Amino acid sequence: MKKIGLFYGSDTGTTEYVTELLLKKIKKKAHVTTYEIGEVGLLEFDDFDFLILGLSTWFDGDLQSDWEGFHDTFRRINFSGKKVAIYGVGDQIGYGEFFVDGIGILGRIVVENGGKIIGAWPTKGYDFESSVAEYLPGWFMGLAIDEDNQGEMTEPRISEWVKQIMEEFSPTNKKVAIF
Numbered sequence: 346m347k348k349i350g351l352f353y354g355s356d357t358g359t360t361e362y363v364t365e366l367l368l369k370k371i372k373k374k375a376h377v378t379t380y381e382i383g384e385v386g387l388l389e390f391d392d393f394d395f396l397i398l399g400l401s402t403w404f405d406g407d408l409q410s411d412w413e414g415f416h417d418t419f420r421r422i423n424f425s426g427k428k429v430a431i432y433g434v435g436d437q438i439g440y441g442e443f444f445v446d447g448i449g450i451l452g453r454i455v456v457e458n459g460g461k462i463i464g465a466w467p468t469k470g471y472d473f474e475s476s477v478a479e480y481l482p483g484w485f486m487g488l489a490i491d492e493d494n495q496g497e498m499t500e501p502r503i504s505e506w507v508k509q510i511m512e513e514f515s516p517t518n519k520k521v522a523i524f
């Protein structure tokens with residue numbers, strides 16, 4: 346079984362709820378250790394070659410507050426040899442110019458610091474103006490969840506994404522990360 350570290354932050358509990366759904370699905374397939382990002386440092390990241398990061402976006406494209414506090418530390422992580430999957434929670438109607446920007450903010454740092462992003466997710470099925478998470482046209486750098494407007498999609502999206510990332514985490518997976 347793969348050893349995965351999941352790090353998340355949530356301001357009003359939505360990302361926490363999404364994290365619980367995700368854990369229910371993934372725990373059947375992998376050993377996952379879960380941390381709140383407000384309670385860790387650099388060291389915890391050293392323990393894992395497989396990472397899942399979860400966050401919401403706030404205040405017109407800012408990281409969730411605990412991730413904001415961790416931002417400078419996160420920039421110092423060497424991601425080479427690590428595969429990283431990101432899920433982000435946001436509101437495509439209320440904040441359509443900054444939809445799930447947090448995914449893209451973290452994802453860019455992972456790429457710059459030598460990591461591989463897995464779990465790219467199509468932008469089809471969402472209605473937003475712009476997103477830092479849309480790294481390649483038509484593709485978010487990770488799973489976008491919108492509990493505010495598309496709550497009924499949350500569970501099926503998570504199910505599909507978990508299947509996808511478990512395949513992409515596999516060392517024998519020949520599909521090259523697109524980022």
Ligand SMILES: Cc1cc2nc3c(=O)[nH]c(=O)nc-3n(C[C@H](O)[C@H](O)[C@H](O)COP(=O)(O)O)c2cc1C
Nearest residue numbers: 355356357358359360401404405406435436440445
């Ligand atoms: C003041 C405020 C600012 C927000 N800014 C953004 C934003 O820039 N982009 C986005 O996608 N969602 C934005 N949202 C939506 C939140 O990310 C969304 O409600 C999310 O579910 C909150 O998750 P959390 O409780 O885990 O922090 C904002 C919400 C509020 C209330």
